[in-house]
Amino acid sequence: MNRRVTIADVAAEAGVSVATVSKVINGRDGIAATTATHVQGVVERLGYESSLVARGMRTHRTHAIGVLVAEFEPFSTEILKGAGAAVAGTGYAVLAYTDADAGPQGWERRYLSRLGGTLIDGAVLATPTLDNPPGTVPVVAVDPHTGPGVMPTVDSDNLTGAVLGVQHLLDLGHRRIGFLGGRRDLESSVLREAGYVQALLDAGITPDPALMRGAGYRRDAAEAATAALLALPDPPTAVFAANDVSAMGILDAAARLGVRVPDELSVVGFDDIPESASTTPPLTTVRQEIQQLGATAVRLLLGLLDGAPDAGRTPHERLPTRLVVRASTAPPAR
Amino acid sequence: MNRRVTIADVAAEAGVSVATVSKVINGRDGIAATTATHVQGVVERLGYESSLVARGMRTHRTHAIGVLVAEFEPFSTEILKGAGAAVAGTGYAVLAYTDADAGPQGWERRYLSRLGGTLIDGAVLATPTLDNPPGTVPVVAVDPHTGPGVMPTVDSDNLTGAVLGVQHLLDLGHRRIGFLGGRRDLESSVLREAGYVQALLDAGITPDPALMRGAGYRRDAAEAATAALLALPDPPTAVFAANDVSAMGILDAAARLGVRVPDELSVVGFDDIPESASTTPPLTTVRQEIQQLGATAVRLLLGLLDGAPDAGRTPHERLPTRLVVRASTAPPAR
DNA sequence: ATGAAAGCGCTAACAC
DNA sequence: GTGTTAGCGCTTTCAT
Numbered sequence: 001m002n003r004r005v006t007i008a009d010v011a012a013e014a015g016v017s018v019a020t021v022s023k024v025i026n027g028r029d030g031i032a033a034t035t036a037t038h039v040q041g042v043v044e045r046l047g048y049e050s051s052l053v054a055r056g057m058r059t060h061r062t063h064a065i066g067v068l069v070a071e072f073e074p075f076s077t078e079i080l081k082g083a084g085a086a087v088a089g090t091g092y093a094v095l096a097y098t099d100a101d102a103g104p105q106g107w108e109r110r111y112l113s114r115l116g117g118t119l120i121d122g123a124v125l126a127t128p129t130l131d132n133p134p135g136t137v138p139v140v141a142v143d144p145h146t147g148p149g150v151m152p153t154v155d156s157d158n159l160t161g162a163v164l165g166v167q168h169l170l171d172l173g174h175r176r177i178g179f180l181g182g183r184r185d186l187e188s189s190v191l192r193e194a195g196y197v198q199a200l201l202d203a204g205i206t207p208d209p210a211l212m213r214g215a216g217y218r219r220d221a222a223e224a225a226t227a228a229l230l231a232l233p234d235p236p237t238a239v240f241a242a243n244d245v246s247a248m249g250i251l252d253a254a255a256r257l258g259v260r261v262p263d264e265l266s267v268v269g270f271d272d273i274p275e276s277a278s279t280t281p282p283l284t285t286v287r288q289e290i291q292q293l294g295a296t297a298v299r300l301l302l303g304l305l306d307g308a309p310d311a312g313r314t315p316h317e318r319l320p321t322r323l324v325v326r327a328s329t330a331p332p333a334r
Numbered sequence: 335m336n337r338r339v340t341i342a343d344v345a346a347e348a349g350v351s352v353a354t355v356s357k358v359i360n361g362r363d364g365i366a367a368t369t370a371t372h373v374q375g376v377v378e379r380l381g382y383e384s385s386l387v388a389r390g391m392r393t394h395r396t397h398a399i400g401v402l403v404a405e406f407e408p409f410s411t412e413i414l415k416g417a418g419a420a421v422a423g424t425g426y427a428v429l430a431y432t433d434a435d436a437g438p439q440g441w442e443r444r445y446l447s448r449l450g451g452t453l454i455d456g457a458v459l460a461t462p463t464l465d466n467p468p469g470t471v472p473v474v475a476v477d478p479h480t481g482p483g484v485m486p487t488v489d490s491d492n493l494t495g496a497v498l499g500v501q502h503l504l505d506l507g508h509r510r511i512g513f514l515g516g517r518r519d520l521e522s523s524v525l526r527e528a529g530y531v532q533a534l535l536d537a538g539i540t541p542d543p544a545l546m547r548g549a550g551y552r553r554d555a556a557e558a559a560t561a562a563l564l565a566l567p568d569p570p571t572a573v574f575a576a577n578d579v580s581a582m583g584i585l586d587a588a589a590r591l592g593v594r595v596p597d598e599l600s601v602v603g604f605d606d607i608p609e610s611a612s613t614t615p616p617l618t619t620v621r622q623e624i625q626q627l628g629a630t631a632v633r634l635l636l637g638l639l640d641g642a643p644d645a646g647r648t649p650h651e652r653l654p655t656r657l658v659v660r661a662s663t664a665p666p667a668r
Numbered sequence: 669a670t671g672a673a674a675g676c677g678c679t680a681a682c683a684c
Numbered sequence: 685g686t687g688t689t690a691g692c693g694c695t696t697t698c699a700t
Contacts, residue, residue: 003470006678026679035686051678072428080414084405093431097430113385353695364669364670369670384693
């Protein structure tokens, strides 16, 4: 594995100083045209490209923005797609980072300390678990932690979305509707639960605590919780899950227990990740525009970076949600 | 925006030298237990985390592997999911990088020069356009460029997959089957075309050049090419697209022109990206295990990094493909 | 056991 | 116009 070619190699080869090479590369003036051409040639010939890292260390500007995620899963990769689209033409690169071994709590703090200032000019945090980021670089949160909201934020209208989902079930005639909650530390999860409760209340139904379980936005936890729900003396005829991944867990449980969806059990998810269309049966779900979430976050961040550094209050953008009816919901059998 | 806390801040606060702090952080010995504890405390209190970049510059080891992609789209984000899963428990972080403004040709070379050696210990290249990477860090290619194959590579059995897809159409009774090619610089594209030709030949049909168009794996190009195909005096009754994104372009064109799929036109894609289940109608496609592709590439790379540095010849892993029948294919109307 | 100093690859002042 | 020097945040000899 031959060594990477550095600016020193170029300088030596061209017979000039590294400073001169640097100036040529960065288009600084005060360089003879002939020298510039000559150096350019050597750069080309050696295939030299300056190290993002070394440059970043000196200038504290890398023109890269970080998208920091706990894990690459359907939600975060949709954010990535949106973020990537939003930087096109801005001169910024997108750097997505995840460290599987970082632990579930406070990863964003660690990531930010490790990358901020030297590697990325700013960051988009996907579903952060904290709400007081270290003040290293400008940050925008997507689908944030519950809390006072000190970070610029973009999220979806989770409350209305949840109401929509549950209302759909009510309209079909369901009365015993279960709920599988998400990560309690995320505002989205709290609001989706609130929407569930509100929709029931509006329909004159008192929420039954026995029908409300936590599943932490996780598929396996959702499967277990569903099994418990279905083992109840008077089981629900429908379940609203706080996200699509949990809804898939419900489908897993139903399949395992021989409960037919939607005939015996209706299921509504939340998110509309691409995967939700290929479940068996395809999932009825509340769609949020995840790519838009990512793109909006990037635009906010770019504003923070280039424009006025947070002129006034911390911005908050909220995107609409809507119901997508597929095949996992039907009127109750009984 | 308060400055990031550096090792110097910790040292000053703790009343020791930066060297001592560094040793404590890295668990080097030759440090008094009391000092270590004290410094640890300060580190914690200040929320210090060493800069990946500065450390990488000194040690030339970052324990991060790069996944370098031209763009975040369905295929590359599936690779990311697989790569993320494969690093769990290995102590490596995944760093996905894309620079929208880098241009379509030779981006991997530039990325590698910019990131290699100082930021990432090795890289997975998704659909690289080149095949002679600079010898900076170990590299594994996924779905590579056509060429002599000097890089360790993982790909799918594209030839068999394409035969499967076209055979399905033949089995349904189609005889005039169009083909929308991919990026001619990628081996996958060449092999899928070869499979298309071979399947036709095996069925005693001579491939008609008029029915074969290029679409570069791009949705808009596919739509345009499809419009041209359908305007033919004797248009095809089915089209095999070299990837799902192109197949979606076919669907776009059909919808715009009022051609019903699958009644008047059958469509088969390639990839089985998550999105392909939610098209209208859901896409029949040849599935490749994209996440597995990413995971396998990471395993290969990790082997190169930790184990014997390429013990012998350059490895090549090939994963199977299979047909997924959904609703975009049916017997021809005429 | 601890610290001073060099150096990773680069850029920005400042000399020449 | 071009080179010398310092320093970004860190780790690692090498002194002390």
